[in-house]
Amino acid sequence: MRLGIFGLAVGMLMTSACLQGANVKNSPVAEPTSVSAAELDKNFADDAKFYAPMAARMEGALMARPPADVSAATQDATVVVAARIGDIKAQRVIGDIQTLAISLTDVDVLSGELEPSLGQQVNVELALGDPADVGKNVNSFRAVLPKGYGIWFLRWQGDKKPVTKKGASPSEDPADSSLYALVHRQSMFTQGRNGAVNPIAEHDHDGGSLPGLQADGERFSKLSEIADKVRASKK
Incomplete structure (x- = not known):
């Protein structure tokens, strides 16, 4: 996917938590929970039907540099959670980029804190691509x-x-304080058949891990091991 100058700016903002969205008050509420290692490490083969098309839509997109590893991503994040996806909806169009809002449920906070003003609602905005x-x-x-x-x-x-440039006009900042965004497209992992995987970002031409957070996260054989690393890397 080839992004123009504005599209590139949007892509960088979206992976750096600077987005504006529609009303999400009716989204599912993420009730606090504590998930076991066994639950984290369950692999559901059919989950690829959801993630694979999402990753394919971002192939070739220009992205900001990812965090170096799990510890760095933990430090960059407001909060790191283990959660399930409860719902997905169209959010808005910025330039030529369609965004989605993903509502998380069964949330277990591994590091940091949820934003108090949002209560237990965890809505994450992601770039989808063509509207x-x-x-x-x-x-x-x-x-x-x-x-x-x-x-x-x-x-x-x-x-x-972390993302607003010095001297930037507020009108150019499409942030919405009712939403979260990923630290980077590489900053989401699930349990794959043979180990942890970053399912929503592209990989190299041979299917291997890209340098940075993706490579570090995918070296773990179990998702629960990433959770343990996050807990050990708390701010």
């Missing part, structure tokens, strides 16, 4: 919502310090 047929695409995703847990490295979009 064409968004309703059809969202319905397709909803039909195959994953069953397994994921680990999400999130930044609250109200925290603009």
